[in-house]
Amino acid sequence: MREFDERDDALDKAFLALADPVRRRIIARLSRGSATVNELAEPFEMTKQAVSRHIQVLEHAGLITRSRDGQRRPCHLAPGALEELTAWIDSYRLVAEAQFRRLDSLLDNMSNNVQKEEPS
Amino acid sequence: MREFDERDDALDKAFLALADPVRRRIIARLSRGSATVNELAEPFEMTKQAVSRHIQVLEHAGLITRSRDGQRRPCHLAPGALEELTAWIDSYRLVAEAQFRRLDSLLDNMSNNVQKEEPS
DNA sequence: TATATAGTCAACTAAATGGTTGATAAACAT
DNA sequence: ATGTTTATCAACCATTTAGTTGACTATATA
Numbered sequence: 001m002r003e004f005d006e007r008d009d010a011l012d013k014a015f016l017a018l019a020d021p022v023r024r025r026i027i028a029r030l031s032r033g034s035a036t037v038n039e040l041a042e043p044f045e046m047t048k049q050a051v052s053r054h055i056q057v058l059e060h061a062g063l064i065t066r067s068r069d070g071q072r073r074p075c076h077l078a079p080g081a082l083e084e085l086t087a088w089i090d091s092y093r094l095v096a097e098a099q100f101r102r103l104d105s106l107l108d109n110m111s112n113n114v115q116k117e118e119p120s
Numbered sequence: 121m122r123e124f125d126e127r128d129d130a131l132d133k134a135f136l137a138l139a140d141p142v143r144r145r146i147i148a149r150l151s152r153g154s155a156t157v158n159e160l161a162e163p164f165e166m167t168k169q170a171v172s173r174h175i176q177v178l179e180h181a182g183l184i185t186r187s188r189d190g191q192r193r194p195c196h197l198a199p200g201a202l203e204e205l206t207a208w209i210d211s212y213r214l215v216a217e218a219q220f221r222r223l224d225s226l227l228d229n230m231s232n233n234v235q236k237e238e239p240s
Numbered sequence: 241t242a243t244a245t246a247g248t249c250a251a252c253t254a255a256a257t258g259g260t261t262g263a264t265a266a267a268c269a270t
Numbered sequence: 271a272t273g274t275t276t277a278t279c280a281a282c283c284a285t286t287t288a289g290t291t292g293a294c295t296a297t298a299t300a
Contacts (some may be wrong), residue, residue: 008141019135020258021128024208031212033219037277050259052278057257071267071276079220082213086206088144092151093202099153100199139264151273157247170289172248177287191297 010062022046023054028066030077037073063082070074130182134205137181142166143174150197157193184224 017023017035021113041051056062063081066073137143148162161171176196178184183201186193 005141011144012139015135015139016257018209019139021125021132021133023259024131026126028212031215031219038275042256045259046258048277049279053258056278073277077212079215079216082209083218086209086213089202089206089209092148092197093206096151096158096197096199096202099151105128107148142288149280158245166288167290169249169291176248180252193247 009090011085013057013061014063017058017063018043020054020057022051023058026051026075027052027063027077028057034074034076037053037075040075045085131208133177133181133207134183134201137178137183138205140174143178145179146195147183147197148172149196153205154194154196157195159171160195164218 018027022044029035029040037048037052037055040055041048044051052095055064055066058064059075061081063074063078065078066075123171138147142164145163149155149160155219157168157172157175161168164171175184175186179186179195181201183198184195185198
């Protein structure tokens with residue numbers, strides 16, 4: 001009954017948010033502690049409005065949260081959000097690694113069989 | 121002398137590639153073993169050309185590789201590619217967690233000080 | 241040779257992204 | 271009350287993305 005899968009949508013937004021060097025640098029900066037929009041915008045050769053929208057993308061992706069401090073709107077890394085992404089990646093990474101190991105032992109068996117069959 | 125940072129570009133492409141449910145399902149499928157374009161396209165209500173381009177996006181992002189088997193072009197998960205993404209995420213995740221722990225102990229100290237100053 | 245199968249290329253359209261400038265809101269400071 | 275700082279909203283433009291259809295290449299097969 002739902003137009004789209006909510007988990008898909010959450011992953012879409014999170015991965016898309018990270019698919020931009022500006023937004024990744026913002027994440028990197030916030031990993032060392034909270035910061036305001038002006039502080040986050042300062043290193044970039046781009047208008048503050050543009051950075052403000054990058055921040056909104058990160059916020060809607062659930063990667064950061066914001067609070068209110070007078071006229072400031074400090075940004076904080078959302079605890080747990082990055083874990084969800086690594087969890088998704090790792091789930092398939094581990095399956096693939098198991099698959100590779102299975103292939104390795106299959107090749108081992110084949111070469112063993114060759115050795116066994118060779119003498120015949 | 122370079123237009124853009126190569127590492128940035130690689131991360132851009134990889135995260136962008138994962139920011140799509142179709143491409144994530146392709147990755148999920150390939151984690152269980154190689155598959156041809158037709159096999160990958162079959163579950164989707166979309167032309168084979170569209171899926172073919174999704175596959176190219178994954179390939180240019182370095183997430184999958186392709187080989188030749190007659191008229192088939194089997195796709196395989198690129199070993200090690202997913203690790204690089206978790207490595208990027210984890211590097212900041214761990215910094216952030218250390219930061220949270222530091223904040224926790226700071227708050228602990230403050231509440232201890234309050235307790236000590238209370239009696240005065 | 242002809243024909244089917246696997247896959248890509250090219251051109252087109254609709255929608256989303258990423259940036260700009262200019263106006264505005266909200267909290268502070270004088 | 272007026273002005274300053276912090277940040278967002280709105281309109282606009284250029285570029286990219288994601289899908290379509292139709293033509294095409296290349297390999298396999300009758």
